[in-house]
Amino acid sequence: RLAPMRLYTLSKRHFVLVFVVFFACFGLTVFIGIAGPNVIETSVARTDLNNSLKLKPFNLSSPPLSTYNQQLWLTCIVELDQHDVSLKKNVTMTVKVLGVVKDGSTPYVNNQVHNRTRLLSCAQKCSEIIVAHLGYLNYTQYNIFVSFEDLNKLTYTIQNITFTWKTYNPTFSQVEIWFRFVFVVLTFMVTCLFAHSLRKFSMRDWGIEQKWMSILLPLLLLYNGTYPFFPLSFLVNSWFPGMLDDLFQSLFLCALLLFWLCVYHGIRVQGERKCLTFYLPKFFIVGLLWLASVTLGIWQTVNEEHDPTYQYRVDTGNFQGMKIFFLVVATTYILYLLFLIVRACSELRNMPYVDLRLKFLTALTFVVLVSSIVILYLRFGAQVLQDNFVAELSTHYQNYIFLSFYGLLNFYLYTLAFVYSPSKNALYESQLKDNPAFSMLNDSDDDVIYGSDYEEMPLQNGQAIRAKYKEESDSD
DSSP, rough: OOOOOOGOOOOHHHHHHHHHHHHHHHHHOOOOOOOSOEEEEEEEEOOOOOOOOTTTTTEEEEOOOOGGGGEEEEEEEESOOOSSEEEEEEEEEEEEEEEEEEOOOBBSSSTTTTEEEEEEESSEEEEEEEEEESSSSSEEEEEEEEEEHHHHHHHOOEEEEEEEEEEOOEEEEEEHHHHHHHHHHHHHHHHHHHHHTTTOGGGSOOOHHHHHHHHHHHOOOHHHHHTHHHHHHTTOOOOOHHHHHHHHHHHHHHHHHHHHHHHHHHTEEEEEEOOIIIHHHHHHHHHHHHHHHHHHHHHHHEEEHTTTTTOOGHHHHHHHHHHHHHHHHHHHHHHHHHHHHHHHHHHHTSSTTTHHHHHHHHHHHHHHHHHHHHHHHHHHHGGGGGSSSSSGGSSSSOOHHHHHHHHHHHHHHHHHHHHHHHHHHHHHHHHHHHHHHHHHTOTTTHHHHHTTTTTTOOOOOOOHHHHHHHHHHOOO
């Protein structure tokens, strides 16, 4: 006997209302994001060539920084005297990063000079080059010396080189803290209400969706805030709180991927689900995805810790191998999920209540996936599958994209928690069905799912069952 779900008691009007509320809440987060502050704050560093490009390096001083700036990028754009130029050339640059402390001294950051090769690509105008990226800020200001060795060998005259400092907007950082805190409070309330609604039912009677919601909601708490680790990243100058925040976020996202696999498979497999045949393949596929994503993040963070100029081109071979591995595992996951969805829809489309669970989850998940793809495209563009999707694209990040993605995942789980929680009268109806004195008087279509005096009969439509017993009673 499964614990009943509110999903079974909703009419078509209620389903429409659920989706309307979902889109309204999601639209509200997008509107707040559009009206909010910009994520990235930029300031242009003035440079004067004076025909001395090959004689001395550029001495660039960053604007005053705080922990609310989170990260720091230095980019440059080479401007040629001719605009309609198609050019691709490797340029060697030397970068020295110095951190300014309170007494005005400037010690070396990592105590070394970095030599890097960057690709100068021009088509009508030259593309932006990442000079250095600091994942967390140890100092309130930085001085960076940059010199180019091969630019003077170009066949075209260089008109100017524009350097730009990019950091997170401190106002946005404060909005992010409050925004995530609000979702932490909401998620905590939803988790408590969901657990309270199931308190009178034995855990072994919970449906597979209800069991997974009891796992996903606590993980959503970590995804939203990872308290106290996320606010701690603004109080201490260390990469550890930020990395721990990324770790828990990837854990939640992979748990959501695992939820979809288990539900679409488990809804067909009633009874005991063996760990070896049911859970192990799914944990293996999703675990590889989680491992690959965490490895890529740690890889970039650790290398930038030792070298602020580090990018994927420093270790192109291993990076390309990791990216191909990630894409292969992701493709395997997508094909496996599509296989489970098609099988579930083909086998359960005529089963009452089970097909309702399947249709609702598929419809809402489809909306979330389409919205996620749109959000990812708006953030990364067509370059999401190209090589420069690690550090460079983080500088092109809009406020509404960040807030809408958080809102999308939160409201998705809130909606699932609402429809999967038992209704107010669920316990009374369940007890009434268990009472032999009322079982014949309270027959309904629910008996197909929850069991009744007709459990030994083959599964069929509830109306046909009632018609059959009515004929038998008339003949008596």
